[in-house]
């Protein structure tokens with residue numbers, strides 16, 4: 001079944017265009033294989049397949065050519081031996097956790113991980129007898145101290161939401177290896193364009209491909225990456241329990257990835273311009289962007305990343321009312337969750353993601369009323385800046 005284009009010799013952008021395509025019948029684009037089942041031409045072929053002598057697709061949950069094409073392209077971009085593609089990022093997260101942990105075992109997770117990942121580890125896994133220790137992001141002493149003989153996974157993320165904290169991946173790898181624990185990094189905010197955790201020795205990388213990888217705000221997808229060995233339990237878990245990305249989503253992902261490099265280059269550059277612009281405005285109290293020297297992890301980010309991504313978080317120099325007026329004054333930037341698409345999106349973390357907890361609890365997590373998160377899109381940076389001025393004007 002060697003009908004996929006292999007890793008071409010070349011650089012990332014060439015890989016993004018050409019790798020993992022199924023050029024069936026001369027079609028330059030990969031066909032969308034809408035089929036649930038795959039038939040054998042005769043009993044002999046079925047028997048050869050059963051004996052493992054030939055490659056053949058069998059059933060959609062086990063494999064699909066469009067999905068395999070997307071997986072090959074993604075694996076090449078992330079620098080992984082294998083990519084296991086799912087129907088969304090949380091399916092990749094949950095399959096990784098569930099396929100690796102047994103009753104009585106223990107997980108370490110950093111405290112500003114994605115809200116649903118944290119909720120799963122803290123609230124759901126204990127129901128199955130799997131405990132956790134939540135350690136402060138950036139405290140590697142606490143992380144190492146938290147390791148017990150039953151620890152299986154160290155889960156972290158980089159950059160994190162909404163403060164764009166950067167995990168010291170080398171430190172996490174050192175701790176994980178010293179104690180024979182598996183390291184897992186959710187690299188969604190970085191993408192393989194800006195960070196390469198597998199090259200630094202991380203065992204499993206997770207991506208919500210919904211964001212920058214698919215890149216067009218039109219599809220949900222997620223993936224786990226790593227060596228064949230590290231991803232085998234995750235792959236087997238998906239075979240059993242599902243959560244597979246459907247062929248249309250896979251096609252959209254393949255299509256979106258062809259422009260991955262140029263989108264990321266542009267997003268990195270626009271976000272940097274906007275972060276620098278915001279830092280100079282009297283209406284802004286503070287900007288959080290790992291590419292600014294004022295960010296607590298600027299040094300680490302500069303050492304570890306090729307670019308700083310497209311999320312810029314800031315505090316309005318005012319109160320809640322003025323912050324909401326700022327948001328209502330925006331015309332181009334749309335109010336909504338998610339990130340990584342062509343459209344600039346703006347969220348108010350206090351109202352968007354933390355509406356179900358008290359103000360006091362929210363403040364303990366650092367989610368203050370004046371906090372705004374901007375997910376920069378592909379528009380002309382001048383128009384985004386003009387729109388921010390409209391927001392400021394509406395505060396008066």
Ligand SMILES: *Cc1c(COP(=O)(O)O)cnc(C)c1O
Nearest residue numbers: 088089090114188208210221222
């Ligand atoms: C969005 C996101 C997820 C979840 O991905 P879905 O595709 O929405 O399931 C996980 N981690 C991070 C960091 C995310 O931003």
